[in-house]
Amino acid sequence: MFQPIHFTHANGIPAGSYAKFFQAFDAKYKIKAIPVLGMSAQFPVTYTWSHLVSQVIQDIEQQFPNQQVIGLGHSFGSLVTLMAAYQRPDLFSQLVIMDPPFVIGPKSAIFEGMQKLRLKAVDKITPAAITLKRNDCWQSFDEAYVALRHNRLFKNFDQECFDDYFAHGIQADEQRGGVTLSIPKHVEAHIFRTVPAWWWRTPRKAPNMPVHLITADQSHFYKQGLPQGMKKTYGIEFSVVNGGHMFPLEQPEVTAQCVQKIINLQAVKKGDS
Incomplete structure (x- = not known):
């Protein structure tokens, strides 16, 4: 029985760019992704990204009907996936979010x-x-x-x-x-100018499923303390790998192994294995 993964790409980087990253996953995983997010007239880019979140939800329902997926995303895509998980937690078994552009802290308002x-x-x-x-x-x-x-x-x-x-x-x-x-x-x-910034007034907890964040030691988000802030405010644990913000495309095989390790650990903690 395969484990379904739904992936969402970074801003400006079509999902096909991650082919080597996807290929590095074990055969037990089945990965599906929206080829290009933000280009559909049906799901336009608007303030709060609400239509983009709806696109992710609809794609999960179509690609993996009647199944819970492992939500996986990079940068912009990881944040859209996280937002979808808040809105439809029933669709997700767990999340792995890679370097999300999370706008938190006193300046977010x-x-x-x-x-x-x-x-x-x-x-x-x-x-x-x-x-x-x-x-x-x-x-x-x-x-x-x-x-x-x-x-x-x-x-x-x-x-x-x-x-x-x-x-x-x-x-x-x-x-x-x-x-x-x-x-x-x-x-x-x-997409950059409409990144949601209302997290300061939302429930300050992670969605009701295992969630783990991966960042990189040279990422500007890590250097600004955003993963640390997410752990403090939302209780979301994080890991640090080598590289910059684009680490899944800099070290695709290493990143895939890291993601799989996290997925397995979260499944054990949840009692799914």
Whole structure:
């Protein structure tokens, strides 16, 4: 009997980019993922990400009918999965969230107010402004490959993971000619600027299932103390691996082994094994 895992990808990184990470899981796991989150007119990117959460819930119900899944996500995807678990705990047996962009602490209420007022400062506080300044058009696939391979975001990617990202993340640009991003940078920026910040006024506890967070020693979220804050406020334990925020694509096989170890430990604690 396989164990179902539902995965949700990071912002701007299509799920196909994680193929090597998925392949490193034991055969007893069956992993399904939404190919691209945030690109459906039926589930638009809005304040609080409510439609994106609904998309994850619907996909779980369709991919794994009448089953509880192990919720697994990276960055933006891990936060959407966590939100889905709060809304529909009956769908999940446990969660493993990898470096979520969790907005907590005394400044979260101020940030939420800025979002409601749609202040331009939100773009400067989040990665939205940098995202919008990125080049998103190249004359050819070869030019895009060279430019992106040396980009700060991708330079530490495992080679196969980068090739998979390139295969799914770059496409022909029908309007401008050449090639462009499969997930437009304005969509990626909008996701950044609408990251939920209302956690300061929610029930301060984890959803009713085992939850574990994985972060990395070079992640800016870890350096800012966000996993530590989640443990203190929500009781969510965390582990630290080597690498940066994109560690599942920098060390896919090591990360897969870490995730499986956590899944097994959580199952034992829950009494599922």
